[in-house]
Amino acid sequence: SAVISQKPSRDICQRGTSLTIQCQVDSQVTMMFWYRQQPGQSLTLIATANQGSEATYESGFVIDKFPISRPNLTFSTLTVSNMSPEDSSIYLCSVEDMGTGDQSGANVLTFGAGSRLTVL
Amino acid sequence: AQSVTQPDIHITVSEGASLELRCNYSYGATPYLFWYVQSPGQGLQLLLKYFSGDTLVQGIKGFEAEFKRSQSSFNLRKPSVHWSDAAEYFCAVGAWDFNKFYFGSGTKLNVKP
Numbered sequence: 028s029a030v031i032s033q034k035p036s037r038d039i040c041q042r043g044t045s046l047t048i049q050c051q052v053d054s055q056v057t058m059m060f061w062y063r064q065q066p067g068q069s070l071t072l073i074a075t076a077n078q079g080s081e082a083t084y085e086s087g088f089v090i091d092k093f094p095i096s097r098p099n100l101t102f103s104t105l106t107v108s109n110m111s112p113e114d115s116s117i118y119l120c121s122v123e124d125m126g127t128g129d130q131s132g133a134n135v136l137t138f139g140a141g142s143r144l145t146v147l
Numbered sequence: 148a149q150s151v152t153q154p155d156i157h158i159t160v161s162e163g164a165s166l167e168l169r170c171n172y173s174y175g176a177t178p179y180l181f182w183y184v185q186s187p188g189q190g191l192q193l194l195l196k197y198f199s200g201d202t203l204v205q206g207i208k209g210f211e212a213e214f215k216r217s218q219s220s221f222n223l224r225k226p227s228v229h230w231s232d233a234a235e236y237f238c239a240v241g242a243w244d245f246n247k248f249y250f251g252s253g254t255k256l257n258v259k260p
Contacts, residue, residue, distance in 0.1 A: 031190070069237065070191075070250040119190060135181065136241075136248065138190035 029054050029124045031139035039145045045108045048142045050120030055100035057123070060136070061093070064117040073118075076103045110146045117141040149174050151240050153251035160228050161259045168223040168254050170238030180221040181239040182212055185253075191237065197221060208232070233258045 030053040040046050050059065061073040073093055074082040082095040096104045107114050124137040152171045160166050172178060179198050183191040195206025202214040212223045221238060235255045241248035 033190075069252045072248065121191075135193050135196055136191075136239075137193070138183075140188070140190040 028135075029056065029122050029137050031120055031122065031137060033120050033139035033142050035142055036140060037143040037145075039147060040110050041147055042111055044110055045106055046110065046144060047104050047106045048118050048120070050103045050105070050139055052101045052122055057100070059097065059103045060121045060123075061095065061103075061105045062119040062121060062138075064119060064141070066115065070119065073105070107144065110144070112146045115144055115146045117143050149240065149249050151238050151249050151251035153236075153238055153254050155254045156252070157255045157257065159257040159259060162230050163227050166223075166225045166228045166232070166256070168236050168238075168256070170221045170223065170251060171219050172221065172238070172240045172249075173219065174240050174242075174249075176242060178240045179242060180212070180214060181241065182206065182210070182221070182223045183237045183239060184208075184234045185237065186234045194223070194236075228256075228258055230258045230260065232256060 032051045034049045038046060059076045062070045063073050064070050072085050073088045074084045074095055076082045076095050076097040078097045078100050084090060092108050094106045105118060119141045120139040121136045124135055150173045154169050179196065181196050182194040184194050185191050194210050195204050195212055197204045197214045204212050210223060210225050212221055214221050223236060233256055235253045237253045238251040239248060
């Protein structure tokens, strides 16, 4: 299955600044997804990033706040702009993947380890 | 509306005891159903998936789950819990279009020695 690397793994940021999170996949994938996991809560999809087109944002998320780049089939970035304490979350990159082992042949979502942001 | 409910926020079991984590879903079509596990500081790892066929699904690490359409449930089970199973578990429902992928709020599992 795909291996996803995210950077940074964690960061502490000042209010009003912006931070870019990088997601690198070890294989070419069509769709990449960005999720947010706020403290004590579940995962919420921010947007879907396809190579060569603008990202598709879910309700409640806008491009000005969360600009996304997808320059090729193995890489994407998510920027959290003009951060406030409410943006303190884990941000997870994921890809649609063919599972392995017991899940062989089944399409699944594979996740990176996440980027834990704390905004002061 | 599509949704996933995990009614138990925290569960504590003794090592060696059996485990069942509950998941109920609401979805208009035939769903894909998933269980993921998230260890501290880690991303989400897929435990198992149900798409069709046998309603009892075997996963990794000795976990299994049973799909019950009549109850809209997909409960996760393990006959004997190990200390390393302490983590947060997420149930999810989705379809071919992964934009339609919904996660439950998670259940934190603590394992007593």
